Amino acid sequence: MMKDEELLAKRLSELSRQAFHRGIITYTDFLNLNEQSILHALPKNSLYTEYVLFGGYDGAERQMAAFLPDDALSLRCRYGAEQEREGGIPPEGELFSDRIAVLEISPLHAKYADELTHRDYLGALMNLGVERGKMGDILMDDPKALVFLDAKLKAFVMEELTRIRRTSVQTAEVDFQDFSYTPNVQEIKGTVSSVRLDALLALAFSSSRSSLTGLIGAGKVFVNGRLTTSNGCHIREQDIISVRGMGKFRFAGQLSVTKKNRICVLIHKYI
Structure with a gap:
């Protein structure tokens, strides 16, 4: 360590x-x-x-x-x-509920706004002095973004964040109690020989098992937030697998078994 x-x-x-x-x-x-x-x-x-x-x-x-x-x-x-x-x-x-604030950041004039990226929003907040640990996820919903933030910084950010790149922006609080979010996912169906981590990675990211085992060994793969270094880790239904630099997916479960004894599975890949 x-x-x-x-x-x-x-x-x-x-x-x-x-x-x-x-x-x-x-x-x-x-x-x-x-x-x-x-x-x-x-x-x-x-x-x-x-x-x-x-x-x-x-x-x-x-x-x-x-x-x-x-x-x-x-x-x-x-x-x-x-x-x-x-x-x-x-x-x-x-x-x-009193620790996390949800802020919606949107351009004042969408017609003339820059095409802002996740990095743009993150950079603008960090330029204000907001540390990364005080920020949660930043969800892109073009042309706006939702930012999860330490609630103690809510008023500061709402007052000080007025511009990102050349785009004037406005910030509004979203009611935490009523907030809901449904991520965009791509459904991927395929067959695997077993419900192992390496097999599901290969299906989710359209690569061979051998090309992905290096990511597992390098400590870049997490299952439900836990670092996983075993290629043969058995994945359970609704487990979330995250790969640094590549994205994440949820294992939605097994669908059926083929005559050749391969397992048909469903994956929801976050996009």
């Missing part, structure tokens, strides 16, 4: 300790996939409490962690037992 990863592991353990001893919910900044994997890999004796991850919507890549003392753990169970409200956030998202 590198030094910065060791520091993060100690910080995560300390937040869990504070939650346990002080009886309060403690929160991290937004964690990327590698940082989430470090959290998942912490030994049990380093954690004093349970934790949950949430990034503002179901399936978010960058997520905050909340460490839950016993009282909050019972609250989590209560939320989990309730039926999720139609069109609203997942039940556990209630724990983050």
